[in-house]
Amino acid sequence: MRLSLILRCISKLPKDYANLPESYVKRTMEQVEWRTPKGRQYRKAVIQKPWWTFRYTMNRPWTDEFRNENRPGVKSRPISVKAMERTFFRGDRVEIMVGDDKGKLGTVNYIVQERNWVTVEGLNTRLKKSDQNTGVSQYIREELPLIMGSQVKLVDPLDEKATDVQWRYTGSGQKVRISLRTGRIIPIPLAAHETIDYKSKDTYIDRSNDTTSAELTKITFIPKLATFEMDIMEQQGIEDNRVPQRTFWY
Incomplete structure (x- = not known):
């Protein structure tokens, strides 16, 4: 409920000012028709609506208005947009x-x-x-x-x-x-x-739920040639002398 209220407040804001993760915006726009199951025996493939077929208006991609304008199975008339380098910014x-x-x-x-x-x-x-x-x-x-x-x-x-x-x-x-x-x-x-969270990155004050830069840069993972189960056995001092049976994939 709290997230819905937040998204409702920022629904009319530009994407950069809303400060939403790019992965979230991409996920809300996805219209997947078919996707391969998860598993290493499957080749990753997906059938979905291409990004260039969406009709962009003043409504932002994470809003209900945008989804209503780009309903699944409904084809929109293509609009020609000139490719140009971005030279305009908010506040210009x-x-x-x-x-x-x-x-x-x-x-x-x-x-x-x-x-x-x-x-x-x-x-x-x-x-x-x-x-x-x-x-x-x-x-x-x-x-x-x-x-x-x-x-x-x-x-x-x-x-x-x-x-x-x-x-x-x-x-x-x-x-x-x-x-x-x-x-x-x-x-x-x-x-x-500027974003909805701060005026500038330098003046932002960390909150209790924020991850500090020191925690973000701390190295907590040391790669090893071992599986997750083997790491747990090493930490708990468990020894396993069994010989695994051979496995074949078809």
């Missing part, structure tokens, strides 16, 4: 290039990397009727997505104007974003490293 200053808010500056607060979408805080919005059954019509402003690079561009910190960017390396080997118009470095904002 951007300028909108289309729509009623064209020319306005804002801050990126949501990213859907699978569709090259970003939303800008308080801009490019529409009125949406609330679904709450209160008997009173309520409307909220919903931020609509914009396509990176064409409908929204990063702002050059030198003159606060839109510019195209490119990843390059400095003399010290650091990878940075460079404005193609002025050559100015566009730093990655601190908000890009």
Whole structure:
């Protein structure tokens, strides 16, 4: 119950801000039709829905809305998405290039990397009727997505104007974003490293249920050419002089 409440609270958050393990996100998206049984006599094989056939929207992959949009056995119309290197991060200053808010500056607060979408805080919005059954019509402003690079561009910190960017390396080997118009470095904002658990990794305070770095780096396993049962027998001082019978696999 507690985990369900947590997931409900972070269902509308970006994947990086939600701070969920990649293995969990991958497991929630799986739609397995058939899988070989566990055992060393079986070759691992699985028949499942490929990741590129999912329809990505503003709903995150671990939500019920995403599962309803990608039900098993239902094929969606393929959507062409341009492959592009990620240059936008949460907290970036951007300028909108289309729509009623064209020319306005804002801050990126949501990213859907699978569709090259970003939303800008308080801009490019529409009125949406609330679904709450209160008997009173309520409307909220919903931020609509914009396509990176064409409908929204990063702002050059030198003159606060839109510019195209490119990843390059400095003399010290650091990878940075460079404005193609002025050559100015566009730093990655601190908000890009924030999660629902902490503002930054350096300021995070360990809790009672957290694993400390000292415990994580402690070496507790020494590999041996022995099975688990043989290790237990060695620790308990048990000697076994029996000769095992030969086993054949077919």
